[in-house]
Amino acid sequence: MINVLVIEDDPMVSKLNQSYVNEVEGFRLAGAAYTYAEAAALLEQQKVDLILLDIYIGAKNGLDLLKNLRTEQNWNGDAILITAASDVQSVQTAMRHGAVDYIMKPFDFPRFQQALLSYKEKHILFQAHDTLDQKKLDERFFALKESAQIELPKGLSTNTLRTIVKTIESLPESAFSSEHVAEKSSISTVSVRKYLKFLAEAGVLGERVTYGSVGRPLHLYVIRKENLLLIDHLL
Template identity: 30%
Template sequence: MIRTLVVDDDYRVAKIHAAGIDRVPGFSCVGQAHSAAEARQAVADLAPELLLLDIYLPDEDGLAILRGLNSAGGAGPDCIVITAARDLETVRTAMHLGAVYYLVKPFGFAQLRDQLDAYRRWRQQTSGSGDADQATVDALYNLLKGPAVKSPPAAALPPTMQKILEAIQDAPRPIGASALAGQLGLSRPTAQRYLTELHRRGAIRLHLEYGRAGRPVHRYAMPDPGGHAPTKATTV
């Protein structure tokens, strides 16, 4: 198992990422940290092999953690940056400091899984000994890129709507606006607006869960293969 530490100031997002890590074969989330100080202590106490590292932390930024790992010497953990920071200076600095990849939020479980799988294959290929020719070096760099990105079709969905659709595809059960908002780093009203539009287009189906009292809870799932009507579940 690749021991992985999640570093994110948002407790809810960190929990989602931790759960996603545990769903990927070969990976285990050994802890969560929500500040630079907590991250440094967790690295010392838990000895993770990989960090999922946010840039925006309350006490220092994630780049400071990367700098510290580089200056400490020895075999520290590898790092995949997961952040909403999109400016090229931050991206360039993270690469310069040794981040093996840079995932821009929001992203769905499928994208996280693909990148973790790519990292696992890269580790396996670099764990041996001996010499590497140029073809081998090129192959190792290409592994870190993950699956090839396909060109979007002419009628592609807007990026945020596409991420919501992918998150629904990956969800093991019908999912609501609040859960999607937390997973993708959106506000709940924004998530609900895209869900309503996807439902209007027929891309997803509405799943109503009825409790003992009150209004039904709206959750969403992919359409049934046979085109059946939405399922209505009773929550006990």
């Protein structure tokens, strides 16, 4: 089992991350830390293979914790960043300190699961071999694979896609519904839903479900601007 420590100062987000860990086979929740000091103490007390780390931990910086673990405590585990920080410097610093993945909030379970399963594959590989040859390294880590270009599904048009993307980018709200986009773009809600589904499957939109006062679930989307390049050829 891969022992995981969740380091997150928001109790609700921490509980969500903990529940996600328990849903992925091969991983065991070793504990949760809500402060910089708790995280350092827990890592001294028990074996942790992987930490899920937020950059913002109260007034402290999670990247500083990661740096100290590497340089001062000689911790040789791995880290996946789960954070709202989207600036290039944070991403680069995380990678330089050995982060194996970087998940931006808000995120959905499939993205979380993908990160853990990818990590598990590499973890198993390292545990099973004392040495690795070039073929294994290329197959698992360094091979340059030509990614398939995302295509627009039959029945959807590039002109309508452009209109919807521009509408989404102009919205002042960070989270929005299909009805909201339909109203602002003057495109039918039924059509908008098809395009939002495509954008979500392409990784351009994240999805979240919230509950109103009467308990009815509301399906909302959040744009991942850094992933717009995935559909740049369609725009």
